[in-house]
Structures are given as C-alpha cells and as structure tokens.
Amino acid sequence: MAKIIPLKNGTKKDAITAIAARLFKEKGYSATSMRDLAEAIGVEAPSLYNHIGSKKEILQEICNRIAHAFITNLNHIQGSEDPIILKLEKITRFHIKMMIEDYEQVYLSDHEWKHLGEPFLSDFKNLRRNYRSQLALIVREGVKSLEVKDIDSYVVVLTILSAVGGIESWHRSKKTIDANSLTENMVRLLIEGIRR
Amino acid sequence: MAKIIPLKNGTKKDAITAIAARLFKEKGYSATSMRDLAEAIGVEAPSLYNHIGSKKEILQEICNRIAHAFITNLNHIQGSEDPIILKLEKITRFHIKMMIEDYEQVYLSDHEWKHLGEPFLSDFKNLRRNYRSQLALIVREGVKSLEVKDIDSYVVVLTILSAVGGIESWHRSKKTIDANSLTENMVRLLIEGIRR
DNA sequence: CCTACCGATCGGTAGG
DNA sequence: CCTACCGATCGGTAGG
Numbered sequence: 001m002a003k004i005i006p007l008k009n010g011t012k013k014d015a016i017t018a019i020a021a022r023l024f025k026e027k028g029y030s031a032t033s034m035r036d037l038a039e040a041i042g043v044e045a046p047s048l049y050n051h052i053g054s055k056k057e058i059l060q061e062i063c064n065r066i067a068h069a070f071i072t073n074l075n076h077i078q079g080s081e082d083p084i085i086l087k088l089e090k091i092t093r094f095h096i097k098m099m100i101e102d103y104e105q106v107y108l109s110d111h112e113w114k115h116l117g118e119p120f121l122s123d124f125k126n127l128r129r130n131y132r133s134q135l136a137l138i139v140r141e142g143v144k145s146l147e148v149k150d151i152d153s154y155v156v157v158l159t160i161l162s163a164v165g166g167i168e169s170w171h172r173s174k175k176t177i178d179a180n181s182l183t184e185n186m187v188r189l190l191i192e193g194i195r196r
Numbered sequence: 197m198a199k200i201i202p203l204k205n206g207t208k209k210d211a212i213t214a215i216a217a218r219l220f221k222e223k224g225y226s227a228t229s230m231r232d233l234a235e236a237i238g239v240e241a242p243s244l245y246n247h248i249g250s251k252k253e254i255l256q257e258i259c260n261r262i263a264h265a266f267i268t269n270l271n272h273i274q275g276s277e278d279p280i281i282l283k284l285e286k287i288t289r290f291h292i293k294m295m296i297e298d299y300e301q302v303y304l305s306d307h308e309w310k311h312l313g314e315p316f317l318s319d320f321k322n323l324r325r326n327y328r329s330q331l332a333l334i335v336r337e338g339v340k341s342l343e344v345k346d347i348d349s350y351v352v353v354l355t356i357l358s359a360v361g362g363i364e365s366w367h368r369s370k371k372t373i374d375a376n377s378l379t380e381n382m383v384r385l386l387i388e389g390i391r392r
Numbered sequence: 393c394c395t396a397c398c399g400a401t402c403g404g405t406a407g408g
Numbered sequence: 409c410c411t412a413c414c415g416a417t418c419g420g421t422a423g424g
Binding site for chain 2 (some may be wrong): 167
C-alpha cells in the first residue's frame, strides 16, 4: 500500500548499501542482522535478497569502491608534476575529504574489512599493502629531495593514515569545529610535522 | 587427565581474558563465539562460566582496565612540573608504549567499546570524553604559553590519539621497523608538528 | 514484495 | 571440569 517513494535516483541496491553502511558502522558488521537492515529499510528480511546476493556482498562492494577511490586518486596525483610535499598534502587532503563526506563507508573499509570473505579479503589486503607502499615511496622521494624531514617513511604513512582515519569520530562532535577548520588544522599539523 | 599447566601465576580468569582479547581483536567481539574462546583455551564452552560471568563482562573488564591505565598516567603527568610540551610528549609516549606492549586490549578499548552493555557503555564514553577534554586543555595551555603552535586543540588531540592508535597495525609488520625506532619517529613527527 | 520455514549457531543454564 | 540441553536468533531459501 503505502510505498516508500525513493528520494534519490539511485537503485534500490544503492539505498540498501547506504543504509547498511550506516548500521554496520554503528553496530558493527557482525552485530548487524539482515533483519535489522530490513527493518531500517522498511521491508521484511527475505525481500532484501531480491536486490543483493548476501550480507557479505554488501561489505565487499563497499570496501572495493572505497579502495579504488583512493587508488584512483593516488594514480592521478602520481601523474602530476607537483613537488613531493604538495603531493603528500593533496593525498592527505583527499583522505580528509573522503572521511568527511563518505565517512561511514570509509570507516568500514578501515575497520570492518576483516569480515570480508575470500578471495576478496586477500585482494583487499593486497591493495591496501600496495597503496601504503606507494605512499612510503613518495615519502622517501621527499626525504631524498630534502623536502621532507628524515623520518621513517613507514611511520609517516602510518601516522598520516591513522590520523585522518580518526576523523570518523568528528561526526559525533561537529559542534566543536567545522569541516574546513578541521581540514586546515590537521593538514597543518601533519604536513608541517614532516616538512623539512 | 592431561591438565594444562598454567605458565603464568595469574588466575584462570586472567588467562581467559588474555586469550579472549586476542580473539576479539582478530575476529571482532561479535564474531567471536564463546565456543571459539573455549576451544582456544582447551575446555568446553560451559566451563568458561565457572570463571567469568558473561561474554560482555570480559569486554567490560578490558575496557575498564585500559581506560583507568590512561587516566592514572594522565593524573600523574598532570601533577608534575614539566613544561607543557614535555607533558604532551610524555602522554604521547605512554600511548605508544601501551600500544606496543598491550595492543590487543588497547585495540579493543579503542574499537570494540560499542559492544559494551549499559551502564558500562555510558560510563566508558564519559571517561573517554573527559580524558580528551583534559588533553585538549593541556594543549590550549601550551598554546597560551607559546610552547605549542596555534592549532585547534581538538584537532591536536584527535590527531595524536588516532596516530598512536594506528600502531595496532604495526604488530603485523614488525620486520619493517623496531619498537624503539617506531616510537622515536612517531614522537618526532607529532611533537615537532605541534611545537612552536 | 510477502509468509513460511530451514539448519546452524548463538550465549548461557541445569545438574552432576 | 563435563554432558545435555534451552530458547533465541542467525543468514538465507522456497514458493507464490
């Protein structure tokens, strides 16, 4: 009878994914049941399977999309002629932006990837390791060109990625600081922390 | 018959907690069953209940202990006459040390606290908020005394705590860098990033 | 999209 | 410490 009118022009599957991301983030992937998800959407649990293949598939698609967003951005920045320190700043800014705009899905990609099934789990871990290696390589280039302090590249990458990941918690305390100030302050701390 | 000889002189409950921490960290709290835990210990699931009250209780005790470890350290440092920047460095070092030595339990306290039941959940969130407020206050003191750059105190606290939390992943890549180098490099990046 | 239902597994208890 | 077992809930399927 009272059908829910879709507000966005995405598919129903996209809507399910978005709501699932919110629930997975709030309650954790394992603690979120398909019945929780169905209720949040307004259907019975079995109806979900007309749009998705399985619970795991939702997580897979989220992790995949996020991973490729970061990889695409990195490739784009790598192809530029920017000084190393600016590349690092741009990468940092992209992470912050993603964390501000799409934080639920980025959070899942950061913290719930361990629930991925094979072979997606291995693929994801490879992409992740590869991404971090490429970042570390950029840092070492910067150290060599004297743009970056002689700090261990692994530590630089770990610190930057962890710091931006923490922005997840900012969404619960938005009154404290606005998105733009958050971005500029964090970029300043991190980039000045590594700039020689 | 073949009893397992306890190697440490802690109670059986302590042993259960330690193994539970490892499993909760690896598989997630919700995805770890009491049967998984029992198997890892070498007993049947119902036997666990001779030593613990419930699954939730294990997580509660872990989060409680870790939270109080950080609070105790903060109070100790607060009572000292150290310059502000040194206080911040000492706090950062304590976080790094905890993350290196007791990372499984610190990880749980960082990432699985949402599975705490009430009233522990509310208590924990209060402790957490309070701790961060105190840190932010120290940062603002440092800004006022011109020891610290004029960076938003919320962002400084968020960045430091997130960065040290990321050390969790270092335990899977220990060959890359040893604990001492990790510590000194991260302290340098973070503290030089905020020192005026 | 629904109702009806499946086998598996969950945290935990009873009782010895 | 165990065996036996509980009601609840899980992800998912059958069939319409």
